[in-house]
Amino acid sequence: MSHRNARLTVFGRRLLVERVRSGRAVAHVAAEMGISRATAHKWMRRWRAEGDAGLHDRSSRPRTTPHRTPADIEARVCDLRRTRKLGPARIGPVLGLPTSTVHRILTRHGLNRLAWLDRPTGTVIRRYERERPGELIHVDVKKLGRIPDGGGHKAIGRQAGRATRGQMGFDYIHSAVDDHTRLAYSEIHPDEKVATCAGFLTRAAAFFHSQGITRIERVLTDNAWSYRKGLAWKAVLAELGASGKLTRAYRPQTNGKVERFNRTLLEEWAYLRAYTSNQERTEALADFLHTYNHHRCHTALDGKPPISRVNNPAGQYT
Structure with a gap:
């Protein structure tokens, strides 16, 4: 090499x-x-x-490895990992193998991180990414309690904020994330009715178009009534020339790009600091979205912001 x-x-x-x-x-x-x-x-x-x-360079990996752990032993290592969620230090003594050998076996089979497994079943979570921008847009709604003037319990303390808890109602943050670029668009609305969802999708498509994603092919959502039965929602999809896709029931992993964005939304915007009013938090959303799309490093994009995948020098994403 x-x-x-x-x-x-x-x-x-x-x-x-x-x-x-x-x-x-x-x-x-x-x-x-x-x-x-x-x-x-x-x-x-x-x-x-x-x-x-x-x-060109060739791999230095040997064609044969005579001393490699037998396949049936590797299968037992993987089975213990999936069924009992044991680590190398626990599996090694059970099978009479060095810890380092167990770790190499788990790495070889993609089982070295428990976060990569579905905890109830032990199966490896299949991660995917679409090949081009606009091929798939993830859409979801996050529900947040409104903040009373003067601040909620995070600003004035849990005991003082108890009097207003549950009386302010909720904000509904509608978000759309492009599967390939992770480019995100969000709006805050008082509900998640069909008309609201349809209007949001229209404006989200306009935003993506302004950033260089000129065509949306599919829109993936959960099974909320507005997405399944809403005529206005289906009309917007038809106008965009996109097809609507629904996740499997109780499988939020399928819509994982926007679910992960929702978590980032909470950590880096909604709960970033103690806001003194709902208006203050609402106004901070635009700055967060700009930072997320143009400046925030993304581990799935080699440490680059989402906009870097849209503005591709080869021009293949226009």
């Missing part, structure tokens, strides 16, 4: 082949490029056998 001090990269190997093909001696070309004759002959043999593909 190439390293930072390597004499030959793929480009250098092609240059080696071109110079030898021009009629020059392999030994002379090797001396010019600072490599041994054996190395030069090796790359020439690979080029003659495989063409340009032979000039």
Whole structure:
């Protein structure tokens, strides 16, 4: 494999082949490029056998591993992980294996993180990402209690805030997240009725269009009545040329992009600080969305903000 001090990269190997093909001696070309004759002959043999593909690095992984743990033992390790949620330090003594060996087996099978498993069933959670912006939009509603003037219990204390608890009503934060880019759009409304949901989708589509996502193909929602039966909602979908998709009942993981965004919404906006009024919290939403879309690092995007995937230099996302 190439390293930072390597004499030959793929480009250098092609240059080696071109110079030898021009009629020059392999030994002379090797001396010019600072490599041994054996190395030069090796790359020439690979080029003659495989063409340009032979000039690329190969995996250093051995073709066979005679001392690898038998498949039936690996299956028992995986079974203990799925059924009893045991870690390497617990599985090792049960099967008579070193802890490090158990860890490698779990890593090989994608079971080394319990967070990657569905806790009740022990099956690996299948994560997905659509290939292009607009292919799938996740939509959901988050319900938040309104804040009384002067602040709620987070600002004035739980005992003092008890008198107003449950009397202020709720805000409904409607959110839409693009599956590929994680670009997000949110609005605050007093309800989640059909007309409200339909109007939100229209404005969300306009927002995505303004950011370069010109077509929405599918919209994924939960099984709320507004999404299943609402005529206005279906009319907006038809106008956008998009199809509506529903998650399986009691499976919020399917709509996971917007569910995770809702958690970020709470941590970095709704509960970020003690607001003294509902209006103050509402006004802070726009700043949060701008930060989220344009500046906040996203682990699923290699540490880049969502807008970086929309403004792709190759222009393939327009």
